[in-house]
Amino acid sequence: MLLLIPGPVTTRPEVRQAMTQDHAPWDNAFRPLYASVRERVLAIAGGVPGTHASLALQGCGHFATEAAVRTFVPPGGRILIPATGSYADRMARLAREAGRVVVPLTVAQTEPVSPAVVAAALAADPTISHVGLVYSETSSGVIHDAIAIGEAVRAAGRRLILDAVSAFGALPLDISAQPEMDVAVFTTNKCLEGLPGLSFAVARVDSLTGAVGNAGSWSFDLADIYAHALRSGWGSFRFTPPAQVLAAFQTALDFFDVEGGQAARLARYTANARTLYDGMLSLGLEPCLARDVQGPIVMNVHAPSDPAWSLQAFVDALKEAGFVISNFYNTEYPSFRVGCIGAVTPGDMQRFISAVDQVLVRLGIKNRSASRQAA
Template sequence: MLLLIPGPVTTRPEVRAAMAQDFAPWDNDFRILYADLRGRVRAISGGARETHSAIALQGCGHFATEASLRSFVPPGGRILVPATGQYAERMMRLAREAGRVPVPLAVPGNGTVQPEAVAAALAADPGIGHVGLVYSETSSGVVHDPAPVGKVVREAGRRMILDAVSAFGALPLDVAAMPELDAVAFTSNKCLEGMPGLSFSVVRLDRLEACAGQAGSWSFNLADVQAQYRRSGDGSFRFTPPAQVLASLRVALDLYDAEGGQAARLARYRENARVLYDGMVSLGLQPCLAWEVQGPIVVNVRAPADPAWSLQGFVDALKSRGFLISNFYNTAEPSFRVGCIGAVTPEDMQRFVAAADAALHALGIRNRAPVASAA
């Protein structure tokens, strides 16, 4: 069964096999493994040991996002969040429930975040201290380039937190070139193709030290985790870690390096997305986005207007043919979404297109035009 969802993703057999061994997280051999992993993911981000730290937490990417917000935005602090979709909404909720003040910035339709709009919003509200940006918004499929946004944030003398949960490891990132970035949040799964259950924040050390003591949480306090490293070493994990997930991540990173790193992974995902997108069009279906703004992580496709259409029925028909997609959608109009990331290839996407065609036939769907444009 191939998981064609934007997470958890399909993983390689070698990655899953690494979960079979039990580990003692306080054992010296395991400490070496963990310290090495921290260094490797920091290097993928472009950070240096002297300036940045990769901090791991138990849990999904939202854990790292919340910890980043709590650790760097002071209580009552205002954070501008471009309203890119469901994951921007979640960032705003995390901020709000942590006692911070999210300030939404409207993003038209399925467009990208415009640096000029961010600059104008910051100029209009001097009380905003941070900008929170979602790099890859999986609810829409749009990628929002953090570099030009970061430039205006830097020029305005503000700080930035980046949700790179479905971007890290595939989409370009260089934290050394973006000194305005306090933290980048991501996960062991998604584009790194490890197992789920582990999240990371790559943080600026000078900023973390300056913000110590304001998290208001023991579990989501990145400064406290960094203090643990200083006391007990780079390989120490505060609280009980998902040890097997860490071991599998080591194998996933070996495979990542063997493939050619970030550039090669992005190239494969882009080709996955292209084959999928063109295949959906060839079946008479309509993707939600124009190709010019379609990101390589997830493709949303508008639901057919045919009365026989059922998203769950389509999901079940695909599952019986060896593919699993999400049984929900986050777009304004009815749709289905297909992930392009994980240990899948363009050939897998070709097989998926054929399976989707067969599933539509099996459901008796004759009209494949989208709901909104149906006669």
Template sequence: MLLLIPGPVQTRPEVRAAMAVDIAPWDRGFMPEYAGIREKVRDLAGGIAGQHACLPLQGAGHFITEAAIRTFVPAGAKLLLVMNGTYADRMARLAREAGRVVVPLAVPDHRSVTPAEVAEVLAADPAIGHVGIVYSETGSGIVNDVPGVGAAVRTAGRRMIVDAVSAFGALPFDLKAQPEVDAVVFTSNKCIEGLPGIGFAVCPIDRVTACAGNAGSWSFDLADIYATALRAGWGSFRFTPPVQALHAFGKALEFFQAEGGQPARHARYRENARLLHEGVRALGLKPYLDWDHQGPIIVTVHQPADPRFTLMEFVEALKTRGVLISNFYNTPVPTMRIGCIGDIHAEDIRFALRAIAETLDGMGIRQRDAA
């Protein structure tokens, strides 16, 4: 089955095979491996040894995002959130339920926020201490201008949390160039092409220590994860981890680096997105985004206007032809979400386009413009 979703992604067989081992997470034989993964992740984020730390947490992307919000934004404090997609909506809910005050900045879901829009809100409300932004919104497929927004946040003397869950490893990011960032967060099962189970935050150490006591949660406290590393070593855990997923992630990191790292992975995904964007148009379908705003992670496509089309029927029929896409959408109008990331290459996208064409024909879908 060809898995074309924005995560969990299609993985290499060697990565999946790495899961098929029994490991004790506190075993002295595994601790150096885990410590080495943390160092590699820190370096990939542009972190510096002794100045930045990789702080992993078991669970989904929502878990590591909530932990970053709880750790760095004090209870009752204001957090400006760029709202141009479903995952920003989820970030807002995490913040509100943690007792933080969300200041929403509404932006259309078909473009990035501009630095000027963020700067204007910060200038109008000096009580806002942090800005939260989703780097790659997989609801629509846009990429927000994180470096540009970061410069505006830095100029205003505020701090920033970057949800890079579906961006890290494909889109460029450098903590050295963005000292205003308290945390960049991502997960194991997206652009590094590992398996689900663990999230990562890379943070400035001085900010982590300064914010100890903010979280109001033991499980979701990045400062406590850092304190545990200092006390018990960088190969240590607080609670039982998804250790097989970590082992597989280490294997995925090896392939990531062998491919050429972030620039090479971005280039492959970008070509996948181009082929998919052009290919669905050739089939009479309409992409949700213009190419100028299209990111490399996922191509969202309007559902056909033909009354015979239903998303669930299409997804199930497409699956019989060896391609699996998301069976839900996150946009205000009906769309289809087709991922470009994972161990996916140009020939896979061409295969998927043929399967999509056959499925539409098999369903009798003739009117393919937007509903």
């Protein structure tokens, strides 16, 4: 069974096998494992030891995003969040419920955020301290230019929080070249092809030391995680971690390195997305995004405009054929979404395309043209 969703992703058998050994997270034999993973993650992010720190947090990407907002945006502080889609909306909700003031920035959800628009919004409101950006917006598939937007943030003298949850490990990131970036957050179970249960933040040390007391939460305090590491060592968690997940992640990082790192992973995912895009067109289906803005992480495809169409029936039939896709969508119009990430190849995508064709015939879908009826 292949998971063609944007996380958790299909993993290699060796990664899953690494979960079969029990670990005691307080044991001295476990500590070097965690310390090593931290070092490897820091290097992938382009972090500099002493200037940046890699911090793990139990839970999904939303946990790390909430921790980042709570830690770096002071209580009552104002954060500009471009409304790129559902995951930007979630960051905004996390910020509001943490007592931060969200300044929304309306943008077209089928296009990358304009750095000039961000710059203008910051110039219009000098009370904004941070920008929260979703690097890869899963709901649409659009990739946003974190470097160019970071330059606009830096020029305005503000700070950047980057949600790299579905981007890290595939899309370029060099946090050392972006001093305006307080933190980038991500998870083990997306482009790094590990298992779910653990999220990470790579953050500036000076930002962490200046954020003590901001979080208002012991669990979601990256500054406290950093302080704990200084006290107890880089192999120590504050609270019980998903130890087996961390062990599997170490194995996933081994495969990441063998494949050739970020550039090689991006190349494979890009090939997956290209194969999928062309395949959908060949079947008479229409991707939701223009090719020039379609990212390599996830693709949304317009649902057929046929009365026999049922997303759940389509999903169920594909599952019988060996493929799992999402049974929901976040686009304005009915669609289905397919992840291009994980331990899958263009050959797997070709098999999926054939399965889609067969399933549409089986379901009696005669009109495959795009549905334009708003959800």
